[in-house]
Amino acid sequence: MKLAYWMYAGPAHIGTLRVASSFKNVHGIMHAPLGDDYFNVMRSMLERERDFTPVTASVVDRHVLARGSQEKVVDNITRKDAEENPDLIVLTPTCTSSILQEDLENFVERASLSTEGDVLLADVNHYRVNELQAADRTLDQIVQFYIEKARKQGDLLEAKTEQPSVNIIGMSTLGFHNQHDCTELKRLMTDLGIQVNEVIPEGASVHNLKRLPQAWFNLVPYRELGHMAAKYLEQEFGTPFVDITPMGVVETARCIRRIQQVLNEQGADVNYEAFIEEQTLHVSQAAWFSRSIDCQNLTGKKAVVYGDNTHAAAMTKILSREMGIHVVWAGTYCKYDQDWFRQEVSEYCDEVIINEDHGAIGDAIARVEPSAIFGTQMERHVGKRLNIPCGVIAAPIHIQDFPIGYKPFLGYEGTNQLADLVYNSFTLGMEDHLLEIFGGHDTKEVITKGISADSDLAWANDGLSELNKIPGFVRGKVKRNTEKFARERGFVEITAEILYAAKESVGA
């Protein structure tokens, strides 16, 4: 047993469902007790999704436990197949139902006898892997399934496209700024004259997975999702993959140069140097920001970085190399892949921290007292308590990570967004500081000041304690209305009863 207050990565089934529901016309069936299907809530609320989340829970309750789940699961699979004609149904248990050790593989086999679409059981150990690993594994599993299927049916498309082309692998629902990153990468590929063959899993059809081998190379922008599938495709078809995250000016250039190399090795003749120079010096504002007088003031400021592997590593490099900021430590919660992280960041920071305990991370922040934090929502709150500004650069996702406006983290527009983020994080800290000096934020004290200073009315203790229970942002209004009410009716002392009588009469 482990005492846990906070998790940076979710449970395995969340990863599986993120991948399944990213595909078009794929339905997830969860074999789970009531309430375990909050994935639907997350997707509907955080992504502000317009469509019903294609995930149904086949509810495990006492009756099902007593009788076994087979009938119910099989019924639900065939029912969903008939109702919505999905191309694929992915069955997944949760941590809870996986303990039941039911033969889900057998249920899947039985159900697929009577379904039009394909049925797969997500092959994931729910106690050994987390959301990120499970997502990677499920994507790999689905890709393999459809490649094998196409191979058997003889309609695998292996011939490379005429023009250089790419599969972008790893874009998924509920990913940190994935939607915008995806748009930005597609634009970048277009600028480079590279045709986008497939983007998976977001918005892809499983029927098109047989086209994956056509691409000249695979681009895997995120360390956490897509690697297994890319490796499989390399091994099966020799398709090379580029896994340099194009985040920040330097890394974006490195990624493009690597793409250039991969293409030229396959007989293309491309030279992106002029493009990189034009983007770096004149289009993206990030390089200019680094050279500007604003950024000069950031020189040598202390920052800490924490997040998933992809974003924490890239951010560390940006701060250190492109802005001259001193990264005191860089950390990740992706313990399972820590060697990679160490290798990526150790030359850009004083210390590397591998830890998924938010308390230890909070302590590490407090210990070094940085001028700014770049972390997750959790570090943002730690920062609030310590009065240190924080820019959010990584999941766990939050509604704020799904802005309406265009805010990619990758590519050249991403470099602009990151420059803004860095600049605002440091300067907002300064503004907070000024507010403090001039006595800004004040919520608790106002109420007593008002009472003792200019009021002809006395608040009885119970009235006052009720008033204090009212949320700060409406308290002033309630107080004014109550006093008005009391004055009109000639009360001199305001009790809890009068407070509520006033509420009733005013309706506020």
Added chain:
Amino acid sequence: MRLFYLLLILEKEIEIMTLAETKPQALDFECETGNYHTFCPISCVAWLYQKIEDSFFLVIGTKTCGYFLQNAMGVMIFAEPRYAMAELEEGDISAKLNDYEELKRLCVQIKRDRNPSVIVWIGTCTTEIIKMDLEGLAPRLEAEIDIPIVVARANGLDYAFTQGEDTVLAAMAHRCPKAETATEPEEKKERNAISSLLNFGKQKEEVTAEESTYHDHEPLVLFGSLPDPVVTQLTLELKKQGVKVSGWLPAKRFTELPVISEGYYVNGINPFLSRTATTLMRRKKCKLIGSPFPIGPDGTRAWVEKICSVLGVEPQGLEEREAKIWANMEDYLEIIRGKSVFFMGDNLLEVSLARFLIRCGMTCPEIGIPYMDKRYQGAELKLLEQTCHEMGVPLPRIVEKPDNYNQVQRIYKENVDLVITGMAHANPLEARGINTKWSVEFTFAQMHGFANARDILELVTRPMRRNNSLKDLGWDKLVKEEAKV
């Protein structure tokens, strides 16, 4: 048997009342046993840890449970957390580790770091499936580490969403002191949580009043977790009638649990507390006042009247009071009158809300509900029937454990004006031009009692008011193609 007998007596009066007036067609109950979504019952931790200020909630479950609390419920543990997960790992599941030792290690740490007055163990689906004997372990550990441990099985195999609170209150009911222990000397005001346990009965009164303002009646304890201001409001409401509330379960602090002795009257203020009601009747030998719930001015009036009638008090001025509240809401009533509302079913407050909204002039084709205890909700169901009859509208069908997919088809077909639904379905329905309101908002809103009725309508009318202000823009259907059916 005893339970049944008590309920029969208590329901008799209302029965006579309604039967005399009409013989309406009976309510139609249906159990769809479908695939439906509600929150997991462990979500009760989100409001109970705030309500019981000296508590610590330990949810014994998996990563799935923890991520739910953190993410879907938005329960963040930033400042000083008073709840945590005991995350079960592979060794716990395969019984390689000793449950007692593991829980001891965690609870000792909690006691050292947080020093709560009580640790509430929340059992989950996983502890059910691996048959972890929490009830057996708790007393041993409690004795060994000297801190009260209350065990509640708020699991999704047996319960839905708000029923989690029911499991916790039912477990806490056992810890309510009897009247004898309440005669301990009051002077010993020690800060130490353990010794203050002895002072159970000396609960600080929220509402101070001279004894003479009260009628002489048997002690009455109310149960159900409400925000403190609402507790005060309802207590005052009964005080106006000379009815004294001796205590609330739960109280603000575990060390101030109300005295509950044999023969006390008890009344639940929420529709999802049937297990607590049963526990109080069977174990504490209390008499349950089965009343409609104090939701909406109609429900609140019926609630006060029922309590008064059982305690032999003649209620005063309720009719005028109710009328005044209704008059005050006229601006909102205009918006919803004649409109229809559909409850997909989420928090078990559905019947009470439907009854209130029908009284407001709405119609209701369907009340979905995760679990329907016809006995505990008996008085409320009667009031629903009576309300439908008096308003001249058809009775809703009540669908237990509904199938959300089928419900959506019925919503399309019946062309309803407002759907009260869980969070998973709200945006997709809105995108298809259907007004929705999150059911979870009613779970957390302060909506009990006369004064708060307007707040319910503030929520209910908001989608209509919003869409009214957007209506000329032609933005009703925001999806390109309808889902294939």
